[in-house]
Amino acid sequence: SAVISQKPSRDICQRGTSLTIQCQVDSQVTMMFWYRQQPGQSLTLIATANQGSEATYESGFVIDKFPISRPNLTFSTLTVSNMSPEDSSIYLCSVVGTGGGETQYFGPGTRLLVL
Amino acid sequence: AQSVAQPEDQVNVAEGNPLTVKCTYSVSGNPYLFWYVQYPNRGLQFLLKYITGDNLVKGSYGFEAEFNKSQTSFHLKKPSALVSDSALYFCAVRDLGDYKLSFGAGTTVTVRA
Numbered sequence: 001s002a003v004i005s006q007k008p009s010r011d012i013c014q015r016g017t018s019l020t021i022q023c024q025v026d027s028q029v030t031m032m033f034w035y036r037q038q039p040g041q042s043l044t045l046i047a048t049a050n051q052g053s054e055a056t057y058e059s060g061f062v063i064d065k066f067p068i069s070r071p072n073l074t075f076s077t078l079t080v081s082n083m084s085p086e087d088s089s090i091y092l093c094s095v096v097g098t099g100g101g102e103t104q105y106f107g108p109g110t111r112l113l114v115l
Numbered sequence: 116a117q118s119v120a121q122p123e124d125q126v127n128v129a130e131g132n133p134l135t136v137k138c139t140y141s142v143s144g145n146p147y148l149f150w151y152v153q154y155p156n157r158g159l160q161f162l163l164k165y166i167t168g169d170n171l172v173k174g175s176y177g178f179e180a181e182f183n184k185s186q187t188s189f190h191l192k193k194p195s196a197l198v199s200d201s202a203l204y205f206c207a208v209r210d211l212g213d214y215k216l217s218f219g220a221g222t223t224v225t226v227r228a
Contacts, residue, residue, distance in 0.1 A: 001161070031214055033214075041220075043159075043205070043216075043218045044218075045215055092159065094159075094216075102164060103149070103161055103164055106151070106158045106160075106161075107158055108157065108158040109157075
């Protein structure tokens with residue numbers, strides 16, 4: 001499986017600021033996704049990061065709040081904008097390999113605390 | 116629409132005893148089913164999947180799961196639990212042709228020595 005890294009691994013931010021999270025994969029992948037895991041909760045899909053085009057957002061998530069970039073087949077960023085304490089979560093990227101394999105693999109996550 | 120239910124928030128077992136974590140699903144077409152494990156302060160690790168074929172699938176760390184179409188279930192099992200199996204377990208489902216995963220609420224497994 002691909003090796004997935006995320007930066008930063010954790011951060012503490014002030015409300016009203018923005019944080020950009022990076023996801024780097026060691027091989028080209030077909031699909032990349034961003035998930036949010038709120039404290040004590042399950043994972044919720046934020047969006048599908050599309051290479052070279054705008055991300056596809058799930059219901060309840062908007063581009064102004066969570067802009068996403070995917071400039072190539074190995075890298076994506078998620079920005080959490082104008083943060084509030086409710087944005088405190090773990091943010092995870094996931095990938096599906098170039099073989100079109102069925103398994104989605106996850107990065108280690110970014111733990112965000114907003115004060 | 117697709118969804119997953121994990122009816123137990125917590126499962127507690129003694130080391131060496133069998134471990135079962137329950138999962139039921141709902142999907143419009145043929146399901147692709149997955150189990151992931153999350154250790155404290157770690158990301159999600161893939162354990163096993165059912166796509167097609169044999170209803171009993173074997174995965175990492177001695178875990179296995181049985182797909183039951185009539186009961187729409189995909190329960191995770193381990194014959195002899197270890198203390199190191201203590202973690203949060205997620206069941207997930209997706210439909211054929213759609214890579215978006217829907218996750219269950221998660222089940223916290225505690226294995227006592």
